[in-house]
Amino acid sequence: MYAVDPRLTSSAKFADVWLGIDVGSDIALANTIGREIIAAGLVNEAFVAHSTMDFEAYKAGVEEWTLERGEEVTGVPAEIIKQLAHDYATAETAQICWTLGITEHQNGTDNVIALISLALLTGHVGRYGSGLVPIRGQNNVQGGGDMGALPNKLPGFQDLEDDEARGKFDELWGVEVPAEPGLHISLMLEAMEREEITALYVIGENPAQSEADSEHVRKLLNNLEFIVVQDIFLTATAELADVVFPAAAGWAEGEGTSTSSERRVQRIRKAINPPGEARDDLDILSALAEKMGHGWGYPTAEQVWDELRALSPMHAGMSYERLESEGGLQWPCPSLDHPGTLFLHAWLWDEVLPPRGPAPFIPVKWVPPVDPLSDDFPIRLTTGRALDSYNTGVQSGGYRSPIRKGAVLEICEADGTNWDIHEGDTVKISSRRGAIEVPVIYADSLRPGLTFMTFHHPDEADVNKLTLDAWDPKSGTAEFKATAIRIEKV
């Protein structure tokens, strides 16, 4: 197990080898590993020839990434990069697991593509025990995508622009579903800026605190003509709303399903009654539809699910009965007698590839973080999570965790000594966008020049006042992981 992380996290301590990479140099590392695998003759030639295309373009793209160049950009010793490359390429089975440290960059999609190339080079994909494993950070973020909560997808990841797929929905729903993709959140914020979006209906999200450059986001939200928020709490976003629908907490106060990282659809069940006037999301939406002239009645969660199964082929075999008795099922599960799918992309190993053809190599270029270090902002700040907390703390702030640290800036002791900043001192952190004041603690997970904050305690100190909203044009995700800051004692 190799851990690649700017911080010496608990996972990194658990690993055999830790690569303390510099923030934002992921593509440099992946390209260096790719070049080394090629240079050392460790490419899975048969797999590359049969199941991939554009290898030559990839090879040319990584040519400049010698071990020495890789060390220079990533800060990881060349010998260690070489060792990782050789171990990965020659392992019987190997997985690359990642989460937001890869994706929460303005080039997050390119980061992922660089990792995919390594799996294609070595054939570590589409086989039992090998694969590419994006680990989801939220319990149903996979389910949200599965259900079509994406601007360009219908439920089951069917393309919105596919007339045949869309036609099924038109027919069942008796309305014409628009073929033009909608906007993801980063584009929505830009559309608000241009006053093209003037109203917003927010369900179970807290963008006033969760988005990068949050001062700016709050200004945009304040400028809207009309905001509806549906949430279990009066969040910072709900406080800006014209109308608030108090919602039930689905996982304990309602019925339905959620989908985990491994595409496993599982049942959630009602254990307690929601408080006061709070109602289930489905109930609220049904009532709203009725008011808007669409009397679709008040279906149960299972009825909605069965409609989904009729429209989304990859969910067709997942009856509630099977979800109960089989401990959940992994999609695709196209029929009632289908066991579900343990891993994806097995088709890459078919003797005759399906019509979609071989998997393309896509060379990607490394670019440094867009918030550069300078004399005014010489220190790197990266953000992330703590074990006991979750997102903006709306849920995780409510229990008596003995290990909650609150809003603090973590720095390494060596920096503290150099800067004459000690544990417990309050400092002012400034970035090119804003400033906050927080106490300092020393952390052995950090090294000189690298600092860390969680984003769990925005009411104490909102770290997203510092982060920047430069976002990945392909995924819409902002650069939460790499901010240039300055620290002053107050």
Place this chain on the structure above:
Amino acid sequence: MSVTVTINGQSVSVPDGATLLDACRSEEIDTPTLCYLENLTPVNACRVCVVEVEGSRTLVPACSRPAEDGMVVQTETDRVKHSRKMVLEFLASSVDLSTADSALSGWMETYGADPSRYGTPAPPTEDRDHRHAGHHAAASGEVTETVAQPPKIDNGLYMRDYSKCILCYKCVEACGEDAQNTFAIAVAGRGFDARISTEFDVGLTESACVFCGNCIAVCPTGALMFRSEYELRQADVWNEDEQNVTRTICSYCGVGCNLELHTQDNRIVKVTSPMDHSVTDGHLCIKGRFGYEYVQNLEDDLATTPVDVVLRSVRGR
């Protein structure tokens, strides 16, 4: 592949790798266990599951002994019954088993275990954590030696009452290699002074503990307990007959851990996870185990009020 053993004269076939306990349970032969759990590696600490195997000089622990072709096993001999009785008697005479798994009292009856015959239990002592091996005085014979001591309550999530600890090692295994890999606790001391301890006996909040509560989930005697359960028991309003258990999915990260929400009076009072589910085999993290309060901190002044206080006030009305 399967192997065939003879248990109490009956031929029993089990899959290769199965233990004698698996074989006994497949035949519904009631076999007591305390330190054994399906999702942990057997440590052979309690010796209450022992059976007689032909050709073996000593009794063997059924929970860890693999079944081998042709083994002849007896579970009902006087030797087995006497051994189980003595184990149960010694444990019950020195440990408070009032909140132990209900199966235990059944086994006490089955094997005729009578801990009272050893005399009056010794009162709680305060120094159990500081005894050195070989330094304690010989028993006076006037009272029964016990592990009675004050409970340790040093955080808001769970408490430890080692008066109830039978040293089954399950918590140590769950904290260590079998689940959490945190290694916050181990057995300290020797002989009757042996005890579960954090490093240098520091409080949990200063220890390596990450508050996953996997130790609570495996504890067979209630020595480790949710604060909510402890407080409700203290107030005499803990009522398992009135509780419902609902299976759902954790609301935090993307792993998809299955939660069993134990509810009483429309409040969550405890969270467990099914051992037979493939996602985490019964293990959880701090958020899944304890992070549910946000669905029941309903009023401003209750924002930080623990569930037991709320429930007591509900009951009081």
